[in-house]
Amino acid sequence: MRRARKTYRALHERYPYAHCELDFTTPLELLVATILSAQTTDVGVNKVTPLLFARYPTASDYAGADRTELETMIQPTGFYRAKSDALIKLGAALVERFDGEVPGRLADLVTLPGVGRKTANVVLGNAFGVPGITVDTHFGRLVRRFGWTTEEDPVKVEHEVGSMFPRSDWTMLSHVLVFHGRRTCHAKRPACGACPVTQWCPSYGVGETDPDKAAKLLKYELAPR
């Protein structure tokens, strides 16, 4: 437990600016962006959302969207047919059941088409300020490498890791782990030699340990301090 807290503190120091990397200004925008982010990068989603959000500002705009036009707008994010379908159904469900507003409760969010627990937690944590742990591929990989859990099931991971930290840390914990996974502790070639948590990580050595070679593996948009 102390090891986990120290790891979190060190990662928070390394990525004090960690945040949700999807651009949005309203819960609806974040919900749509999160659905679009499946199987693609946040950077790719941020390229299509300015035009999309301007064209479809409300849930009822998605409900009544012209499918072909919507598909064309989101095509660069991949799986655009399934995603268009999800957005149209999402818009309709929001209008029918929630007066066109995105609900701020997990139990309601997960009843929406295309919205699983991961998406719901992203929206709760970032658009509603409700503490939430978002177990995406980076989060799951890292907490297993850290030895915080051996679970593979995202819901079990969420509960096990959640019990190790105060609720107030949950959203930032999710952000710093995702940042660490994207920038340093990659799935294929983790940069162990340039990692700030080596002393608490039982997986040190699964990646490059030479400091110079490891530094070249870092994927930073900002240099580490």
Ligand code: SF4
């Ligand atoms: S020491 Fe290696 S495996 Fe452990 S967190 Fe750092 S980069 Fe990942």
